[in-house]
Amino acid sequence: MITVRRDKAAQKNHVHSERDDRLRSTLTSGPGLMWMLCFLFIPLLAVVAISFMTRGEYGEIGLPLTLDNYRRLLGFGILGFDPLYPAILIRSLALGLATASICMVAALPLCFFIGRLPLGWRTAGLILIVIPFWTNLLIRTYAWQILLSPGGWICRLAEIFGWISPGTGLYPGVFAILVGMVCDFLPFMVLPLYASVEKIDWCLAEAAVDLGANGSQVFRHAILPQILPGLGAGCILVFLPATGQFVIPDLLGGAKTTMLGNLIQQQFGAGRDWPFGAAISFVALLLVMAGLWFRGAKQAGGEGGLL
Amino acid sequence: MDLASWAIEAEGLERRYGTVEALRQVSFSIRKGEFFSLLGPSGCGKTTLLRLIAGLDLPDAGRLRIDGKDAGGIPAHKRPVNTVFQSYALFPHLNIRQNIAFGLKMKGVPSAETRSRVDRIMEVVAIEDLGDRYPAQISGGQKQRVALARAIVNEPQVLLLDEPLGALDLKLRRQLQDELQGLQRRLGITFIHVTHDQEEALVMSDRIAVMNAGRIEQLDTGRQLYDQPRTRFVAQFLGTCNLISGRVQGIGNGVATVGTELGALTFIHLHNSKTLSIGGTVHLALRPEKLHISREKPSGCGNVFSGVIQQVIYGGASTQYQLDVGAIRLHATLMNNGAAHQFLHEGDRAYCILAEESLVLLEDE
Amino acid sequence: MSALLYAFLYAPILVVIVYSFNAARFGSTWGGFTTRWYGVLMENPLAWAAARNTLILGLVSTGIATVLGSLLAFGLARFRIPLKSFTIGLLRVPIFIPDIVMAVALLMFYSLARQWFGLFELGLPTMIVAHVTFQIPFVTIVVGARLAGMDPSLEEASRDLGANEIQTFLHVTLPLIAPGIIAASMLAFTLSLDDFVVSFFTSGPGSTTLPILIYSSVKRGITPDINALSTFIIAISMAATLAATVLQRSWKYRSIRDI
Numbered sequence: 025m026i027t028v029r030r031d032k033a034a035q036k037n038h039v040h041s042e043r044d045d046r047l048r049s050t051l052t053s054g055p056g057l058m059w060m061l062c063f064l065f066i067p068l069l070a071v072v073a074i075s076f077m078t079r080g081e082y083g084e085i086g087l088p089l090t091l092d093n094y095r096r097l098l099g100f101g102i103l104g105f106d107p108l109y110p111a112i113l114i115r116s117l118a119l120g121l122a123t124a125s126i127c128m129v130a131a132l133p134l135c136f137f138i139g140r141l142p143l144g145w146r147t148a149g150l151i152l153i154v155i156p157f158w159t160n161l162l163i164r165t166y167a168w169q170i171l172l173s174p175g176g177w178i179c180r181l182a183e184i185f186g187w188i189s190p191g192t193g194l195y196p197g198v199f200a201i202l203v204g205m206v207c208d209f210l211p212f213m214v215l216p217l218y219a220s221v222e223k224i225d226w227c228l229a230e231a232a233v234d235l236g237a238n239g240s241q242v243f244r245h246a247i248l249p250q251i252l253p254g255l256g257a258g259c260i261l262v263f264l265p266a267t268g269q270f271v272i273p274d275l276l277g278g279a280k281t282t283m284l285g286n287l288i289q290q291q292f293g294a295g296r297d298w299p300f301g302a303a304i305s306f307v308a309l310l311l312v313m314a315g316l317w318f319r320g321a322k323q324a325g326g327e328g329g330l331l
Numbered sequence: 332m333d334l335a336s337w338a339i340e341a342e343g344l345e346r347r348y349g350t351v352e353a354l355r356q357v358s359f360s361i362r363k364g365e366f367f368s369l370l371g372p373s374g375c376g377k378t379t380l381l382r383l384i385a386g387l388d389l390p391d392a393g394r395l396r397i398d399g400k401d402a403g404g405i406p407a408h409k410r411p412v413n414t415v416f417q418s419y420a421l422f423p424h425l426n427i428r429q430n431i432a433f434g435l436k437m438k439g440v441p442s443a444e445t446r447s448r449v450d451r452i453m454e455v456v457a458i459e460d461l462g463d464r465y466p467a468q469i470s471g472g473q474k475q476r477v478a479l480a481r482a483i484v485n486e487p488q489v490l491l492l493d494e495p496l497g498a499l500d501l502k503l504r505r506q507l508q509d510e511l512q513g514l515q516r517r518l519g520i521t522f523i524h525v526t527h528d529q530e531e532a533l534v535m536s537d538r539i540a541v542m543n544a545g546r547i548e549q550l551d552t553g554r555q556l557y558d559q560p561r562t563r564f565v566a567q568f569l570g571t572c573n574l575i576s577g578r579v580q581g582i583g584n585g586v587a588t589v590g591t592e593l594g595a596l597t598f599i600h601l602h603n604s605k606t607l608s609i610g611g612t613v614h615l616a617l618r619p620e621k622l623h624i625s626r627e628k629p630s631g632c633g634n635v636f637s638g639v640i641q642q643v644i645y646g647g648a649s650t651q652y653q654l655d656v657g658a659i660r661l662h663a664t665l666m667n668n669g670a671a672h673q674f675l676h677e678g679d680r681a682y683c684i685l686a687e688e689s690l691v692l693l694e695d696e
Numbered sequence: 697m698s699a700l701l702y703a704f705l706y707a708p709i710l711v712v713i714v715y716s717f718n719a720a721r722f723g724s725t726w727g728g729f730t731t732r733w734y735g736v737l738m739e740n741p742l743a744w745a746a747a748r749n750t751l752i753l754g755l756v757s758t759g760i761a762t763v764l765g766s767l768l769a770f771g772l773a774r775f776r777i778p779l780k781s782f783t784i785g786l787l788r789v790p791i792f793i794p795d796i797v798m799a800v801a802l803l804m805f806y807s808l809a810r811q812w813f814g815l816f817e818l819g820l821p822t823m824i825v826a827h828v829t830f831q832i833p834f835v836t837i838v839v840g841a842r843l844a845g846m847d848p849s850l851e852e853a854s855r856d857l858g859a860n861e862i863q864t865f866l867h868v869t870l871p872l873i874a875p876g877i878i879a880a881s882m883l884a885f886t887l888s889l890d891d892f893v894v895s896f897f898t899s900g901p902g903s904t905t906l907p908i909l910i911y912s913s914v915k916r917g918i919t920p921d922i923n924a925l926s927t928f929i930i931a932i933s934m935a936a937t938l939a940a941t942v943l944q945r946s947w948k949y950r951s952i953r954d955i
Binding site: 045046048049051052053054055056057059060061063064065066067068070071074130133134137138151152153154155156158159160161162163164165166167168169170171206207210264265267268269270271275284285288289292298301302305308309312315316 | 697698701702704705706707708709711712715764765767768770771772774775776777778783786787788789790792793794795796797798800801802803804805808825826828829832833836861886889890892893897907910911914918926929930933934936937938941
Binding site: 385386387408409412414416417418420421422423424433434437438481482485 | 849850854858860863
């Protein structure tokens with residue numbers, strides 16, 4: 025009898041506290057969560073829905089439901105196979121990959137350089153990397169138009185070395201896009217990589233030397249495994265947004281260098297083909313999800329937090 | 332006993348975290364004005380129990396009364412209980428004076444009264460000149476005093492202390508142990524003190540609850556716990572202890588005989604302790620300082636066995652011996668007061684006497 | 697090598713600043729030092745209107761996002777929340793998806809809402825909603841980090857000393873996470889100032905912001921006063937970044953001292 029009553033009291037306590045928790049979480053997280061549901065989740069659902077719809081004669085969205093938009097993206101149009109869109113898809117991925125690779129190659133020595141600076145200078149070195157990132161991307165991008173246009177000193181230098189024929193510029197084109205991309209995304213590579221480099225246990229390298237490893241062997245076996253997490257994080261942080269970048273290819277590329285982002289923009293501008301634009305957006309979204317899932321799977325059980 | 336004399340009454344408290352049972356059927360009562368310690372290794376549930384009393388956590392089952400009133404529905408901020416946290420938990424953004432006044436301010440005590448009460452308490456714990464400093468600017472011992480002042484200024488019925496001296500060095504610890512004890516006597520507040528330091532618990536407490544794996548193993552005065560441990564855990568957690576197991580061979584007139592690996596042992600068996608049956612397994616405990624060893628075979632007493640000294644550790648006031656009797660290793664501690672045992676060395680043959688009145692029958696199966 | 701990389705990062709910024717003082721109107725030739733373009737800029741009504749819009753957009757969206765994001769972080773850190781992993785996943789999306797996907801998603805959403813409910817006429821309000829949406833996750837992360845770094849026994853001590861939950865929040869939690877909230881709002885404001893893509897797709901007539909103005913000038917051919925405008929923006933961003941860094945460092949030192 026007493027036991028039953030005691031259990032009931034405890035149960036009442038417990039239910040009570042759970043209901044209170046719900047009230048508290050509704051009052052604190054509720055508004056923010058509602059906002060994200062209304063203005064992020066529902067719009068993304070709309071993207072998915074519209075991507076299966078048909079474009080009307082005047083650009084309006086309507087039925088029937090169809091897979092045509094995805095077929096088109098993969099190159100299967102009304103007139104048979106057309107490599108235009110698959111080429112754009114592959115070009116974007118390749119550009120993302122190239123950006124990530126160049127950033128990696130540039131960031132590695134830079135991070136070791138910063139890591140070897142005296143303590144106070146290290147922070148300064150990092151802050152100097154981050155400051156340009158906080159100035160408007162548009163400004164930094166159009167500046168490259170000036171720097172890389174024909175007649176600029178960079179082009180003249182390239183002419184002297186015989187890399188380009190006189191009178192031509194390095195802009196517009198893939199080279200200019202890459203320059204703009206690396207300039208924009210380098211901090212995304214440097215910050216996580218530096219976090220790893222800073223934590224390197226140099227005793228391992230010394231032990232490797234002691235055991236007779238040469239320079240490249242030391243790097244491969246004693247250093248690389250320690251900075252791999254930072255390298256991986258940096259690559260994801262560069263590759264994903266670089267693939268979907270819109271402003272840089274738009275300002276620094278030409279007609280022949282359309283990327284995923286530009287293709288999306290075209291569907292919402294002059295082209296006015298929202299279902300197709302939605303389909304491309306959804307593919308870009310899936311790409312990001314896959315990348316994040318890949319990273320999450322790799323560091324499963326690792327650090328928590330939002331990032 | 333009269334209801335009004337209990338500060339805390341707990342009955343069948345249970346708390347689970349996922350699959351971990353932090354507290355299992357914990358029941359006990361604490362008298363008003365008592366200095367009560369919860370002693371146990373880390374993870375034994377003592378801090379969980381303290382949090383349940385403070386109201387910072389809720390039990391899954393069981394009931395708790397504070398000052399005779401059911402505490403089930405009373406939230407932490409309305410309980411007549413205050414806590415001195417292990418990390419002190421001083422508010423870094425408030426100065427010492429504001430820290431101490433925090434509780435009074437929250438309860439809406441008029442500012443003039445708050446000021447005088449804070450002044451008085453700062454005097455009691457001897458931190459009068461720290462008022463304008465911030466927690467980051469004072470030492471560990473000072474933080475401890477501030478945390479204490481911040482709690483007792485509210486005049487709680489019960490003060491909870493979660494390893495309050497854990498972060499301090501030994502010398503400061505001893506000094507503060509004395510001060511805490513003196514303070515408790517003067518204020519008459521019930522103290523519940525959590526610690527994993529057995530000596531601290533023995534020195535300071537009126538009664539101690541030894542906890543293990545979510546249960547109270549034994550609740551007694553320090554002397555009782557040491558002299559009459561009821562379980563193997565208690566016997567070994569407080570000081571060191573020789574444990575000897577065997578089967579009951581005979582039960583006689585207040586004396587029982589047990590067959591052990593040493594040989595037949597007799598011990599005093601009182602009727603109020605565990606009932607014995609012939610052939611049942613029992614465990615006996617013997618404190619090292621109650622084990623006598625000598626070079627010559629003593630005459631006229633039982634429970635004498637011959638062994639070889641394996642190790643001699645000289646410890647100033649006392650010397651510890653380890654000797655093997657057959658396969659059993661026994662520990663003995665002898666005071667260095669000039670007796671003959673000083674002549675024993677490693678490898679010497681010696682006799683040990685397990686006095687039958689010193690053997691304690693444990694309740695473990 | 698490393699010096700070259702730093703030069704690479706700063707070259708575009710320097711070139712814009714230098715060109716804003718270039719007397720030559722076109723091309724990459726140096727025509728002497730002048731401050732003429734700043735005068736031209738000051739008399740450009742479009743620039744003033746864009747600056748006003750940018751400021752309103754930044755301040756209002758930052759205000760909303762700071763409140764919502766901080767509360768969200770508090771809830772996530774302290775209470776059991778249904779669908780917690782879904783919420784965290786949702787918060788991650790704006791950080792990682794390409795701006796343009798979010799921009800067109802909102803554009804389509806607004807258009808549908810307009811068709812069905814007559815709501816969300818494109819203009820400053822729709823831009824504010826869009827900015828708040830990408831600001832909230834960043835605010836939540838920064839404030840959440842501060843909350844995670846806070847000793848949980850401080851809030852327990854407060855309750856133990858007789859403060860109810862609201863008193864605890866106001867007297868203990870809020871003062872302790874205030875540096876995080878301020879840092880988060882500065883970050884959110886900077887993100888809003890920097891954003892072009894989302895603004896571009898969700899803006900309406902008359903709600904041009906500075907980045908949109910720069911973009912359309914670039915498309916039409918850069919005029920020297922745009923370089924002057926960009927120099928202004930660069931100066932403001934740099935000052936803000938430096939101020940934020942210095943503030944954060946001094947807080948860091950204070951919190952180290954607190955330990």
